[in-house]
Amino acid sequence: xxxxxxxxxxxxxxxxxxxxxxxxxxxxxxxxxxxxxxxxxxxxxxxxxxxxxxxxxxxxxxxxxxxxxxxxxxxxxxxxxxxxxxxxxxxxxxxxxxxxxxxxxxxxxxxxxxxxxxxxxxxxxxxxxxxxxxxxxxxxxxxxxxxxxxxxxxxxxxxxxxxxxxxxxxxxxxxxxxxxxxxxxxxxxxxxxxxxxxxxxxxxxxxxxxxxxxxxxxxxxxxxxxxxxxxxxxxxxxxxxxxxxxxxxx
Amino acid sequence: xxxxxxxxxxxxxxxxxxxxxxxxxxxxxxxxxxxxxxxxxxxxxxxxxxxxxxxxxxxxxxxxxxxxxxxxxxxxxxxxxxxxxxxxxxxxxxxxxxxxxxxxxxxxxxxxxxxxxxxxxxxxxxxxxxxxxxxxxxxxxxxxxxxxxxxxxxxxxxxxxxxxxxxxxxxxxxxxxxxxxxxxxxxxxxxxxxxxxxxxxxxxxxxxxxxxxxxxxxxxxxxxxxxxxxxxxxxxxxxxxxxxxxxxxxxxxxxxxxxxxxx
Numbered sequence: 001x002x003x004x005x006x007x008x009x010x011x012x013x014x015x016x017x018x019x020x021x022x023x024x025x026x027x028x029x030x031x032x033x034x035x036x037x038x039x040x041x042x043x044x045x046x047x048x049x050x051x052x053x054x055x056x057x058x059x060x061x062x063x064x065x066x067x068x069x070x071x072x073x074x075x076x077x078x079x080x081x082x083x084x085x086x087x088x089x090x091x092x093x094x095x096x097x098x099x100x101x102x103x104x105x106x107x108x109x110x111x112x113x114x115x116x117x118x119x120x121x122x123x124x125x126x127x128x129x130x131x132x133x134x135x136x137x138x139x140x141x142x143x144x145x146x147x148x149x150x151x152x153x154x155x156x157x158x159x160x161x162x163x164x165x166x167x168x169x170x171x172x173x174x175x176x177x178x179x180x181x182x183x184x185x186x187x188x189x190x191x192x193x194x195x196x197x198x199x200x201x202x203x204x205x206x207x208x209x210x211x212x213x214x215x216x217x218x219x220x221x222x223x224x225x226x227x228x229x230x231x232x233x234x235x236x237x238x239x240x241x242x243x244x245x246x247x248x249x250x
Numbered sequence: 251x252x253x254x255x256x257x258x259x260x261x262x263x264x265x266x267x268x269x270x271x272x273x274x275x276x277x278x279x280x281x282x283x284x285x286x287x288x289x290x291x292x293x294x295x296x297x298x299x300x301x302x303x304x305x306x307x308x309x310x311x312x313x314x315x316x317x318x319x320x321x322x323x324x325x326x327x328x329x330x331x332x333x334x335x336x337x338x339x340x341x342x343x344x345x346x347x348x349x350x351x352x353x354x355x356x357x358x359x360x361x362x363x364x365x366x367x368x369x370x371x372x373x374x375x376x377x378x379x380x381x382x383x384x385x386x387x388x389x390x391x392x393x394x395x396x397x398x399x400x401x402x403x404x405x406x407x408x409x410x411x412x413x414x415x416x417x418x419x420x421x422x423x424x425x426x427x428x429x430x431x432x433x434x435x436x437x438x439x440x441x442x443x444x445x446x447x448x449x450x451x452x453x454x455x456x457x458x459x460x461x462x463x464x465x466x467x468x469x470x471x472x473x474x475x476x477x478x479x480x481x482x483x484x485x486x487x488x489x490x491x492x493x494x495x496x497x498x499x500x501x502x503x504x505x506x507x508x509x510x511x512x513x
Contacts, residue, residue, distance in 0.1 A: 185347065
């Protein structure tokens with residue numbers, strides 16, 4: 001595992017540092033990297049919000065079929081990413097059944113070849129991360145604190161913001177970072193639905209995939225940037241974990 | 251009203267992102283069952299499915315042994331840099347699979363570090379060994395990540411007791427350690443299997459994607475879509491086979507998880 005990564009890093013600098021920067025600062029690579037970071041951030045944040053609500057519902061709400069819902073959440077982890085892409089194409093592709101064509105209203109939920117496609121694909125594959133990090137924390141959380149806050153006259157929103165949120169925040173953040181990392185490196189689910197148009201819908205991983213044979217040095221340079229992002233994410237998660245255990249001990 | 255709001259939001263979100271598209275894919279597959287079934291039973295598709303299963307059959311046991319040994323080393327062993335080792339094993343989770351694929355090309359390609367292998371007729375790249383290496387790389391952390399916390403939690407008192415009573419290291423492992431971490435191992439194996447069956451990015455770079463030879467099931471799906479010319483039933487059909495495998499994995503997961511928690 002260490003050897004291939006070393007070979008990759010070495011190879012990317014093989015034609016000298018100047019060439020590495022040439023590739024990295026080429027407009028197409030910059031566009032792809034920028035788009036990747038932006039879409040990954042937006043998707044991870046969206047899933048942080050919905051993931052927190054979902055975790056809350058799974059722990060605190062009671063209704064029939066909750067265990068089925070709980071199992072369904074893991075589906076994006078189990079489903080091959082290329083299948084995830086096709087699944088989205090079935091509903092949001094060219095042949096989408098979601099269309100309105102009445103008089104002045106023309107609407108068709110065809111998102112292929114747009115940035116919406118990247119957004120939806122990333123939402124799909126990163127769906128479980130925040131839910132699975134927040135759920136156990138919420139489960140362990142002592143309800144007495146919330147009851148105390150409520151009896152002291154705090155509204156449910158205030159209780160959530162002042163009592164629950166600070167406790168689950170490390171969980172939300174580590175899920176968010178993991179989702180971000182996953183979204184930055186995603187290939188399978190985006191490769192079919194986005195059309196990979198340079199400057200518009202081509203993300204960094206697809207850039208690497210398409211150039212792996214024709215332009216290995218260029219692909220290696222962008223890969224090193226992705227590798228650096230991964231290391232940074234692992235450092236952040238390690239830091240969050242230490243922060244959480246220190247708080248527990250305190 | 252207030253009670254139903256959060257769960258309605260969750261249902262709607264899952265419907266838009268996950269369930270709606272999934273149901274639609276199943277519907278589209280059965281709209282043209284003949285086309286879908288034809289694609290599934292095509293010779294090259296069957297070979298692709300077989301290749302995927304064979305690769306998983308090699309990668310999963312290797313990663314299981316690795317995960318257990320790694321867990322024992324990090325939790326029980328006395329090695330320096332445990333924290334670093336622990337972080338390093340998580341890397342494939344945060345890393346793009348295409349980066350994994352490309353780094354394997356850099357190592358085993360004709361101008362890679364190990365170019366003497368292909369030079370002497372040992373074909374790694376664009377052949378099954380590269381697919382196996384890539385799959386092992388991306389699915390490396392799953393067993394290790396389940397085993398490490400469980401080993402920490404159970405402590406080593408029982409192992410020490412066995413040792414005092416004269417059990418050898420090997421006996422202690424088989425009789426005490428392995429039974430107490432078995433659910434963690436099984437859960438890890440399930441996750442590893444799912445990842446092996448579904449790997450796309452890394453395999454797409456290293457395999458060469460030759461029909462009937464180095465084409466895995468996920469690559470077959472991509473091909474079926476790229477050359478669909480408006481007829482998506484074949485791609486949906488093969489996808490559905492993979493999706494069914496995923497659902498079997500998922501069911502095993504939900505079956506195993508509660509046991510582990512109550513044990």
